[in-house]
Every structure is written in C-alpha cells, then in structure tokens.
Amino acid sequence: MTSHILHVDMDAFFVSAELVRRPELRGQPVVVGGTGGRGVVAAASYEARSFGIFSAMSTYQARRLCPRAIFLQGDHSYYASVSSKVMEIFERYTPLVEPISLDEAFLDVGGSMRLHGLPFEIAQSIRRDINHEQGLSCSVGIAPNKFLAKLATEEAKPSPGPKGPIPGLGVKIVEEHEIQEFLDPLPVRSLWGVGPVTVSRLDQMGVTTVFQLRSFPRDSLIQALGKTLGAHLHRLAHGVDERNVEAHQAAKSLSHEETFSEDLYSEQRITTEIFRMADAVGKRLRGLGFLGTTVSLKVRLKDFSTFTRSITLLNPTDSGRVIGKNALSLIEGIDLSSGVRLLGVGVQNLTESDLGLQLSFDDIGKDGPEWRDAEEAIDKIQERFGSQSIGAASTLTEKGVRPKEKGSQQWGPSND
Numbered sequence: 110m111t112s113h114i115l116h117v118d119m120d121a122f123f124v125s126a127e128l129v130r131r132p133e134l135r136g137q138p139v140v141v142g143g144t145g146g147r148g149v150v151a152a153a154s155y156e157a158r159s160f161g162i163f164s165a166m167s168t169y170q171a172r173r174l175c176p177r178a179i180f181l182q183g184d185h186s187y188y189a190s191v192s193s194k195v196m197e198i199f200e201r202y203t204p205l206v207e208p209i210s211l212d213e214a215f216l217d218v219g220g221s222m223r224l225h226g227l228p229f230e231i232a233q234s235i236r237r238d239i240n241h242e243q244g245l246s247c248s249v250g251i252a253p254n255k256f257l258a259k260l261a262t263e264e265a266k267p268s269p270g271p272k273g274p275i276p277g278l279g280v281k282i283v284e285e286h287e288i289q290e291f292l293d294p295l296p297v298r299s300l301w302g303v304g305p306v307t308v309s310r311l312d313q314m315g316v317t318t319v320f321q322l323r324s325f326p327r328d329s330l331i332q333a334l335g336k337t338l339g340a341h342l343h344r345l346a347h348g349v350d351e352r353n354v355e356a357h358q359a360a361k362s363l364s365h366e367e368t369f370s371e372d373l374y375s376e377q378r379i380t381t382e383i384f385r386m387a388d389a390v391g392k393r394l395r396g397l398g399f400l401g402t403t404v405s406l407k408v409r410l411k412d413f414s415t416f417t418r419s420i421t422l423l424n425p426t427d428s429g430r431v432i433g434k435n436a437l438s439l440i441e442g443i444d445l446s447s448g449v450r451l452l453g454v455g456v457q458n459l460t461e462s463d464l465g466l467q468l469s470f471d472d473i474g475k476d477g478p479e480w481r482d483a484e485e486a487i488d489k490i491q492e493r494f495g496s497q498s499i500g501a502a503s504t505l506t507e508k509g510v511r512p513k514e515k516g517s518q519q520w521g522p523s524n525d
Contacts, residue, residue, distance in 0.1 A: 112284050113219035113228050114354065116250040116258035117199065117235060120267055120274070122212035123152035126191045127181055129244045136273060138162075138178040140171055142520035145370050147450075151183045151520045158269030183520045188212075191243060198238045202231050207354045215255050217354035232280045252283040256350035257291070260299060288348035293320035300345045302338060310334065322346040360397065364405070364455030365389045372411050372448030379449055383440070384433040386454035391429030394456065400425035401456030404432050406439040409451035416443050425460055432456060 119125065123141040128134055138157035142150040148168035160175040171178065192211040199206045202225050205217035218231050225231050232249040239245050250261025265281035267274035283291045296318060298308050314333060316322050322330075323346040331339035344350070365386040373379050383406070394401060405419040418439040426432065436454045 111222075111228060112251050112253045112258075112282060113217060113222070114252055114254055114258045115216040115218055115228060115232055115235075116252075116255065116262045117214055117216065117232075118248050118250075118262045118266065119195065119212040119239075120246045120248060121152050121154060122192075122245070123183060123188055124154045124157075125245050126188055127184075128154075129191075130187075131181075134179060138175050139181065140168075140175075140178050141181050141183050143168055143368075144180045144182045147368050147370065149520050155267060155269040155274035156271060159271045191245075194243060195239060195245070195247075198235060198242065201238070202235060205354045205356050207356055207358065215258065215354045229280060229282060236279060248277060249280045250283070251280065253285050253288070254348070254350035255352055255354065256301065256345060257283050257288065257348055260295070261291075263299075289323070292346065292348055293318065293323065295319045297322055297342075300342060302341055302345075307334070307338070307342075319346050359461075360399065360459055362455055362457040362459065363390050363393050363397075363399070363401070364453055366407060366451065366453030366455075368409075368451045369449070372450055373452075374445075374448050376445075379440070379445065379452070380437060382452050383436050383454060384429070386452065387433030387436055388429035390454055390456055391427055391432050394427035394459075394462075398462050399459045400427050400462045401432070402458040402460070403456065404435040404439075405453075405455040405457060406436045407451070407453035407455070408440065408443055408445075408449060410445070411448035411450055413450070415451075419457070421458075425458075427462060 124139050127139065127141055136156065137154070138160060139154040140150055140157050140162060141152045142148055142164075146169055150162060150164050150166045150168060150171050152164055153162040153171070157171075157175060157178050160178070162171045162174055162178070168180065172180070188211050192208075196206060196208060196214065199214055199216055203216050203218045203221045205220075207215040209215065218225070218228050221231065222228070225234065228251045232251060236247055236249065239247055246267075248262050248265040248267070250258040250263070250265055252258040252261050261281040261283045265278045267277045269275070297303050297311050297316060300319065300322075303311075310333070311317070311322070314325070316325060322342060325343075327340070327343045330343055333339065334342065367382070367386070369382075373382065390401075401422075402425045403419050403421045405417065407415065407417045409415045420435050420439060422431070422435065432454065
C-alpha cells in the first residue's frame with residue numbers, strides 16, 4: 110500500500126514569518142522569543158543556529174553565544190494568523206488534517222490521490238503553495254503511519270549553516286518495505302517516549318540503536334522497562350503505530366501562564382495578575398464555546414520551587430470572575446514572601462456549552478447570569494473597539510486596562 114500519511118513541518122516558522130514582514134533581516138542571525146533576561150528562545154534562523162542557538166535555550170545563553178544576533182520579541186497572534194492560512198492550504202488537499210502546533214500537522218491523503226495525485230505530488234504541491242502564497246518553506250515526511258512520517262520529516266529538513274540554511278531533501282518518503290532499513294540505524298533517542306533516563310537505562314542494556322532495540326526480546330524489554338513503556342518501544346522499533354489522523358480534535362484544557370520580568374511581592378499585584386489571567390482564559394472559553402469544570406493554579410517562586418493546585422467546581426463555567434476567585438483560593442497556604450517568578454491559571458475537563466450553564470443557589474446575586482451577561486458584553490465591546498477599551502475592574506493595572514492576550518509572553522518577558 111502506498112504511504113499516505115504526511116507530516117508537514119514549517120522550517121524555522123516563527124523566524125521565517127518575521128522575515129516575511131522584515132525582509133531586511135534576511136541572512137542575519139535572528140532569534141525570536143522572549144527578549145528579556147528571563148526569556149527563552151522560540152526559534153532561531155539557520156544563521157543563528159550555526160552558533161549553537163536552539164529553541165528552548167535561555168535568551169541569556171543565546172546572547173552569549175552570538176552577541177550580534179538580532180533578538181525579536183515573539184508575536185503569537187501574528188504567527189497564529191499565518192498558521193491559519195497554512196492550515197487552509199492543507200485542507201485544499203484533504204479534510205483529514207490534524208494540527209499538532211502552529212507550525213506542524215499530520216495529513217491523511219489516502220482518499221485524495223485520485224483528485225490530487227500521488228502523496229509525493231501532493232507534498233510538492235503543498236510546498237509550492239505555501240512558498241508562493243506565504244513566502245515560507247516547509248519539509249514533509251511521508252510514511253505508512255504518523256510515527257514514521259514525523260521521523261521522515263527530520264531527514265527532509267534543511268540544516269544550519271553560517272550563510273543560511275543548507276537545503277535538505279524537502280520531501281522524504283518511507284515506503285512499507287523500507288521501514289526497517291529506515292529505522293534500524295537511528296539512535297534509540299529518536300523514538301517517542303525515550304528521554305535521557307530511558308536512554309541511560311537502554312545504554313546499560315547494550316541498546317543504543319533501533320536495530321538493537323528491535324532485536325531485544327519483547328518480554329525482556331517489558332521486564333526491564335515496565336509493561337507500558339517496554340511494549341510501546343517494542344512496537345515503535347518495528348515501525349508500528351495504529352493511531353489515525355484525527356481532524357477537529359476538541360481542546361482538553363485552556364491556560365495562561367506568564368514569567369514576570371521582576372519577582373512579584375505585593376499581594377495586590379499577585380491578585381490582579383491572577384484575575385487578569387482568569388479573565389483571558391474565560392474569554393477564550395466563551396469564544397470557543399466551552400465550559401470548564403476544574404480550575405488550576407501554578408505558582409513558581411524566586412527559588413524555582415513550583416506549586417500546582419486545582420479545584421473541581423460543582424458546576425462548569427466560562428466566567429473569568431468565577432475562574433479567578435477559585436484560582437485565588439488555591440494560593441492559600443503558599444508562602445509568597447520570597448517573591449513570585451511565574452503564575453499560571455488554567456481550566457481542564459472541558460465540555461461544550463451548547464446546553465447552557467447550570468446555576469446553583471450560590472451563584473444568585475454574585476456570579477450568576479447577570480455577571481456572565483456583563484462578560485459577554487465586554488467581549489463584544491473589545492471585539493469592536495479593541496482589547497484595551499474596556500475590562501473588569503479586577504483586571505485593572507497601573508497602566509489601565511491591559512488584558513492578557515493568548516500567547517503573550519509565552520516565551521518570557523520582553524526588555525520593555
């Protein structure tokens with residue numbers, strides 16, 4: 110059977126998107142992410158990668174590796190808008206598109222070949238459309254399943270060079286009869302679920318390549334690594350992955366998290382930040398048509414000690430006020446005197462809001478339908494006049510109404 114699962118991964122997506130609107134920076138070592146001292150790298154141009162800079166590295170370390178690099182604060186809303194246009198291109202060729210992040214997705218083109226050609230031809234068409242319409246490049250892996258397709262993409266991608274990207278294959282195909290030939294030479298760390306601890310354990314067993322892992326008896330592997338991980342790695346070593354491409358996956362949780370440029374000590378400031386995050390989460394819930402049942406709070410102190418707590422509500426909600434009040438209650442008992450480095454507010458156990466809200470007696474007069482109506486009215490005003498035009502008093506800062514935006518400071522604070 111012809112391999113028909115595609116994994117499409119944009120090349121240095123955030124940086125490439127920035128270069129589309131800042132073409133004068135092409136050829137320069139450009140780094141996108143948090144530009145402040147506590148920021149992290151979201152993406153680096155291939156010129157910057159040649160200095161050893163990579164995503165998730167601290168901005169501080171990246172500056173030391175390449176002092177002349179150009180650092181740009183990440184712009185999540187812009188990248189999301191570009192991503193939506195890229196996803197629309199994917200959907201021209203198949204309705205079976207499963208986004209993994211803003212810059213990658215799985216596609217099942219098994220039912221599209223009669224209309225659009227063989228998978229390789231579809232991959233080339235997608236690359237051409239993205240380049241012509243968005244000015245971006247992507248790499249594509251093609252294989253019988255998602256696991257192999259993602260591995261194939263790695264072989265298709267460009268590699269970093271001081272003068273720019275060194276072109277890769279662009280498209281890499283792994284047919285069914287080539288699976289073991291493709292997998293066997295790879296290091297075991299290439300497999301999903303193999304982190305540093307598992308690599309060390311396998312190394313002690315004399316297993317460093319996929320071929321050695323595949324040759325290891327399944328029962329012995331389960332005995333050494335446990336039933337779940339042992340069986341999982343045995344399947345992957347044989348190229349087995351039964352998962353289908355799932356389009357239109359429902360969100361499982363929503364959250365907003367932020368690292369502050371300076372530690373927070375004021376109880377009032379901490380309270381305000383929690384309500385600002387809760388307000389942003391509530392707005393996203395209402396926009397997506399979801400209600401959440403579990404509210405979570407994440408606190409990281411100056412010494413990096415981290416606390417995560419949650420509470421399950423009697424009734425699901427999409428109200429920022431309700432989320433904020435419950436998140437704030439979770440902070441009790443945590444000693445904040447050393448300073449708060451990071452805060453995060455989230456909602457889990459989501460359900461669709463088609464059936465409406467179920468209210469309890471406790472909601473009457475406090476957080477009932479009147480307040481929810483007010484939040485929906487605020488959403489409409491902000492949509493028309495801008496996000497800083499109006500907001501709940503609990504989210505007011507010294508600079509006025511400054512609502513949290515999705516993805517803002519996702520990679521840490523800026524220098525501003």
